[in-house]
Amino acid sequence: MSAFLNQFPATDPGGILDLRDRQFAAELIATALLHLDLFTWLEANPGVTSAAIAEHFGIKERPTDVMLTLCRAYGFVAGDPNRVSLTPMGREHLVKGSPWFLGPYFVPVRDTPVVRGFLDVLRTGKPGNWQAKSDGKGWHESMLDPEFAREFTELMNSRGLVFGQALARELTPLLGPRRTLLDVGGGSGIYSSTLVAHHPQLRASVLEQSPVDVITRSEIARHGLEEKVEVITADMFANDWPQSEIILLSNVLHDWDFPEVRLLLERAAKALAPDGLLVIHDAFIRDDKSGPVAVAEYSALLMNITQGKCYTPMELGGVLTDLGFRVGLFHDTVAHRGFLHAMKGGSP
Numbered sequence: 567m568s569a570f571l572n573q574f575p576a577t578d579p580g581g582i583l584d585l586r587d588r589q590f591a592a593e594l595i596a597t598a599l600l601h602l603d604l605f606t607w608l609e610a611n612p613g614v615t616s617a618a619i620a621e622h623f624g625i626k627e628r629p630t631d632v633m634l635t636l637c638r639a640y641g642f643v644a645g646d647p648n649r650v651s652l653t654p655m656g657r658e659h660l661v662k663g664s665p666w667f668l669g670p671y672f673v674p675v676r677d678t679p680v681v682r683g684f685l686d687v688l689r690t691g692k693p694g695n696w697q698a699k700s701d702g703k704g705w706h707e708s709m710l711d712p713e714f715a716r717e718f719t720e721l722m723n724s725r726g727l728v729f730g731q732a733l734a735r736e737l738t739p740l741l742g743p744r745r746t747l748l749d750v751g752g753g754s755g756i757y758s759s760t761l762v763a764h765h766p767q768l769r770a771s772v773l774e775q776s777p778v779d780v781i782t783r784s785e786i787a788r789h790g791l792e793e794k795v796e797v798i799t800a801d802m803f804a805n806d807w808p809q810s811e812i813i814l815l816s817n818v819l820h821d822w823d824f825p826e827v828r829l830l831l832e833r834a835a836k837a838l839a840p841d842g843l844l845v846i847h848d849a850f851i852r853d854d855k856s857g858p859v860a861v862a863e864y865s866a867l868l869m870n871i872t873q874g875k876c877y878t879p880m881e882l883g884g885v886l887t888d889l890g891f892r893v894g895l896f897h898d899t900v901a902h903r904g905f906l907h908a909m910k911g912g913s914p
């Protein structure tokens with residue numbers, strides 16, 4: 567087994583990861599400021615609901631939520647997530663007609679491809695194409711292309727090594743006697759590999775689609791873990807999942823909108839053994855949608871390339887409770903990531 571699978575790096579990579587995660591946040595603000603003139607409208611309509619904002623601007627619910635969460639995290643708007651009002655800073659600097667209006671400062675980014683992409687996402691609710699290849703495919707479709715899948719899986723694998731260590735450590739008190747782990751949409755299998763490295767009693771199955779499954783197999787072989795980690799080639803939406811005592815959904819739900827999230831959680835409920843443990847490892851927005859800033863920024867990136875966003879523990883907890891799970895606490899791990907756990911029946 568690779569020695570580094572259960573070692574932490576000596577320094578914290580959080581700041582470096584933040585740089586990439588925040589890459590498009592400024593452009594989402596520029597879109598709101600220069601294309602929607604959102605803040606001037608909010609000045610005239612204080613306490614408005616996010617549904618009314620979406621209706622007024624002809625934009626969809628998911629990207630509206632991500633945009634407003636980012637504005638709240640930056641301190642431009644405040645109040646209950648469903649009653650949006652400007653803060654003094656938003657009123658002073660983002661409203662046309664204010665002597666301190668900073669709109670002109672953003673004009674150089676008004677027509678970048680990313681801003682154009684955000685406008686499309688806001689209006690259609692569909693993910694943009696900017697990060698996929700020039701053939702105009704979205705991220706999900708691009709992941710079916712071997713070369714794109716290789717590059718993107720390497721991207722996720724590079725952060726997964728650190729995140730996996732932290733997850734493996736923080737999960738220790740929750741594992742109990744459970745021995746089987748199903749890692750759905752497991753990418754390179756790095757979370758299964760780190761979990762098995764830290765907890766020798768575990769055996770893992772990584773469920774992945776083609777062509778990523780080929781990469782998963784070769785990564786697991788590179789770590790010398792073929793005896794402990796198997797790969798199941800399957801479509802997580804279309805195929806039943808094998809029974810398991812632990813199910814891990816790591817950075818999977820954030821790729822999808824609510825109907826798909828619900829479907830995946832239903833599949834998890836069906837496949838989990840009685841008293842099974844569901845672990846949702848991701849970047850989580852706080853329940854009041856006030857941040858953290860780094861996660862609100864990352865959610866802007868996800869909204870642009872995928873059909874998802876970063877969810878709150880309450881949003882996912884609501885679905886889990888409906889499905890009969892007992893929802894546990896949110897646990898922070900590293901670099902603004904964390905996990906929510908839930909038990910099928912029994913106590914959390």
Ligand SMILES: C[S@@+](CC[C@H](N)C(=O)[O-])C[C@H]1O[C@@H](n2cnc3c(N)ncnc32)[C@H](O)[C@@H]1O
Nearest residue numbers: 722751752753774775778800801802803816817
């Ligand atoms: C954002 S990545 C997360 C990978 C890994 N779990 C991690 O945390 O780094 C989402 C993964 O879901 C996989 N995926 C997407 N649609 C899928 C499907 N229909 N069936 C199986 N896997 C799928 C992708 O191939 C990709 O590896």
